[in-house]
Amino acid sequence: MPENYRHDNITSNSAIGMLMKFGDVERAERIFRSIKAKGADIYGALMNGYNLNGESWKCFKVFEEMNEKDIIPNEIVWNILIGACSKSGMLHHCQYIMNQIPLNIRNKI
Template sequence: AEKVLDLFDEMKIEPNQFTLSTLFNACAVLNNNRAMKIGKKLLDEMPENYRNDNITSTSAIDMLMKFGDVESAERIFKSMKTKNIITYNATIKGYVANEMFEKALDLFEQIHLSVTSVTYTIVFNACAKLCNDRAMKIGKELLAKMPENYRNNNIISTSVIDMLMKFGDVESAERMFRSIKAKGTNIYGALMNGYNLNGESWKCFKIFEEMKEKNIIPDEIEWNILIGACSKSGMLHHCQYIVNQIPL
């Protein structure tokens, strides 16, 4: 991303909307003082008619949200005449990243477009973080509407299990887990983490055995969750067994 900005510094021509999108994306990734300075300068100089280009404006919103400048991102969002679902997703995701979960749900409820798999994941994450009556209602309603084929998307399913466990609805999280055909390590991690949160740490050991049977190797996150389960369960023989399995 630094090289993108280096190249831009050498440019002697005005950037078009495609160049601007690339530069905004590079600034969002870098998110340092240089990136903030260049990104905001480009935005100030951006021709007014570019604001209605969804790709350029969405890149600008994403960049500003990464900078923590929510107010400027909101101004861009409001100034756009036509918004697509990608623009809504970027703005909701920005609210979540800046821990403005109520605002994320407010904007989600204003969407009158077909939502995507990305929308589902972002909103489930917002509901999990907020974890109040409103979040539980929205999260469960959205889950009930979710297309069946999304269950086999590991990213969405992980966010669903995490949300349900945060709600304390262990049974629904387990049902979701069992309905997933191909499970990645992150799915197992979300379930075990949920058991730890809900005082059912002993169930983690059964899940670990299932992972072993299916030759799924835990990564560092899952090992840490299992160690957490050991300390909470007080089942010493299981703890010793888990510790012996951890690769050196």
């Protein structure tokens, strides 16, 4: 991906989503790592891709990274995490995730 597009989160988000849909997890991760200013939308694209490619357990590592960097998950990220719990069979982890969702977002999900 050309360097000048890497500063556009919308383009990067789309590229990550497209690569994940085609199963090219490695290239999607490379683009993700090259983005300097990541927001919840970029993290969500990566997590959604992991769900699509049967690597749902990686969503929780990405979520930990978001927490470490003080990036606040949006309702899309919370939905992706709930889906990851379901797909990975980690239903016990789902309660942990549900307890972290702010009430204003929980009421929308």
